[in-house]
Amino acid sequence: MSFNTPAELKYAKTHEWLRVEGDEAVVGITDYAQHALGDVVYLELPEVGATFAAGAVFGVIESVKASSDLYAPVDMEIVGIHDALIDDQEPINADPYGNGWMLRIKPTGSAEHLLDAAAYEQIVEDASDD
Amino acid sequence: MLKRTPLYDRHVAMGARMVEFGGWHMPVQYSGVMPEHHAVRTSAGLFDISHMGRFSVSGRDSESFLQFVTTSDVSTLGVGQSGYSLLCTMDGGIIDDIFIYRLPSEYLIVVNASNLEKDWNWLRSRSTGFDVDLEDLSQRWAMFALQGPQAEQLFCDAESMRGVGLESLPFHEIALFSFFGFNGMIARTGYTGEDGFEIFCDAAYAPQVWDELLKLGTPGSVLPCGLGARDSLRFEAGLALYGHEITEDTNPYEARLGWTIKLNKPDFIGKNALQQIKATGPTRKLVGFEMVGRGVARADYPIHDLAGNLIGHVTTGLPAPTLDKPLGLGYVPADLSAIGTEFDVMIRGKATRAKVIKTPFYQPRYKR
Incomplete structure (x- = not known):
């Protein structure tokens, strides 16, 4: 099975993506992650203004089968959330890099630990071999 | 080493996501839990349930033996009939929940995969003094469930099934049939809350039978389904899952399975x-609840009363696909089990309000 992994994005090992836009960035979960979860039926996102250290849990995503944490890819402050996803999570499955975006953030720390598309694809490939 | 059903190669070839379940390598989903769940509620789905244990009990004392080791009244089963029953410990704890089918010259019992060995050893050890033969047929026979409101029509329309009378097989009855050129047994039983069949056939030709069942109707009429949808379907229909709603530490009365206990039959x-438990009444009860606050309750989450005291735990919780909202089952003290009672489910440490509602969440649509 192959997954969409756009080259222009940065990736966290925990399956979030980050797209830098000026001094802000947009965050969501990867195509691999949405596929592994199955149909998302519930989403919990933080409040605007909340701050998180890289690796901290910023939200919860649930499918019928399981519940998973969402992790901050970098040190960040929330400047906007995608409200519409709270009532309708379908875009997370249908368009994870587009209308499935979750957060608009202001990075407050380094993004150097994030992976490029090739490195993230390698992680996904290793995980799929299990 | 995980065990594989005769359908293992089919599951892998069809791209199912495989997981470990009760020592078995099983498909958790094919196309997705949601589409599979909805297919069973609206049309038809096919499950490989060959991982379940199948024992034959034969011999002169088979009826009195089953009367002794189970809680139900086996003597009420006519040939070809079947019923739900429990194996209990001396203390009334539930060893397993089982299905007993009465065949012409033996009984067939179907047990949970995760309890197969435990049940087998228990039954063997309790058979002393009874003239019975126990045989484990689990490897020799495969087992499928074809479930959903269209299951009957689709199966009866198969060329090999025309005129054999499957449509008149009553609820919870089993009979011999020839399907797709193979012989086996078909029962009108299941674990989804829908009408449908469970099919027993020789493991040697199970893959061919599976392929034929998937070809019923037009392409896509029968969706292959995994354990994920099996769990969400049984949950909505209020059917207990061993290891969750029932364990050796739960008794049938608190699990709302008192109807399976026939105290007026001979000693068991x-x-x-x-x-004793019935006379005093259970101290806790299994309840169904919906979330008042936002969140999804999951198995093992603690339940607190409104003053913050730990009073119980969730046994199963998930966003119910047919009801389209997060629901749960869990144990609470009997005096907090009335419909409308509120308590808090601790979701990742956060108290989230929930309210007791009527079960089953989804009223089963059996053909009786």
Whole structure:
């Protein structure tokens, strides 16, 4: 099975993506992650203004089968959330890099630990071999 | 080493996501839990349930033996009939929940995969003094469930099934049939809350039968389904899952399975303890609840009363696909089990309000 992994994005090992836009960035979960979860039926996102250290849990995503944490890819402050996803999570499955975006953030720390598309694809490939 | 059903190669070839379940390598989903769940509620789905244990009980004393080791009244089963029953400990704890089919010259019992060995050893050890033969047929026979409101029509329309009378097989009855050129047994039983069949056939030709069942109707009429949808379907229909709603530490009365206990039949294992529990009434009860606050309750989450005291735990919780909202089952003290009672489910440490509602969440649509 192959997954969409756009080259222009940065990736966290925990399956979030980050797209830098000026001094802000947009965050969501990867195509691999949405596929592994199955149909998302519930989403919990933080409040605007909340701050998180890289690796901290910023939200919860649930499918019928399981519940998973969402992790901050970098040190960040929330400047906007995608409200519409709270009532309708379908875009997370249908368009994870587009209308499935979750957060608009202001990075407050380094993004150097994030992976490029090739490195993230390698992680996904290793995980799929299990 | 995980065990594989005769359908293992089919599951892998069809791209199912495989997981470990009760020592078995099983498909958790094919196309997705949601589409599979909805297919069973609206049309038809096919499950490989060959991982379940199948024992034959034969011999002169088979009826009195089953009367002794189970809680139900096996003597009421006519040939070809079947019923739900429990194996209990002396203390009234539930060893397993089982299905007993009465065949012309033997009984067939179907047990949970995760309890197969435990049940087998228990039954063997309790058979002393009874003239019975126990045989484990689990490897020799495969088992499928074809479930959903269209299951009957689709199966009866198969060329090999025309005129054989499957449509008149009553609820919970089993009979011999020839399907797709193979012989086997078909029962009108299941675990989804829908009408449908469970099919027993020789493991040697199970893959061919599976392929034929998937070809019923037009392409896509029968969706292959995994354990994920099996769990969400049984949950909505209020059917217990061993290891969750029932364990050796739960008794049938608190699990709302008192209807399976026939205290007026001859002595059986656990009878004294169960009589006692019934007389005093269970101290806790299994309840169904919906979330008042936002969140999804999951198995093992603690339940607190409104003053913050730990009072119980969730046994199963998930966003119910047919009801389209997060629901749960869990144990709470009997005096907090009335419909409308509120308590808090601790979701990742956060108290989230929930309210007791009527079960089953989804009213089963059996053909009786």
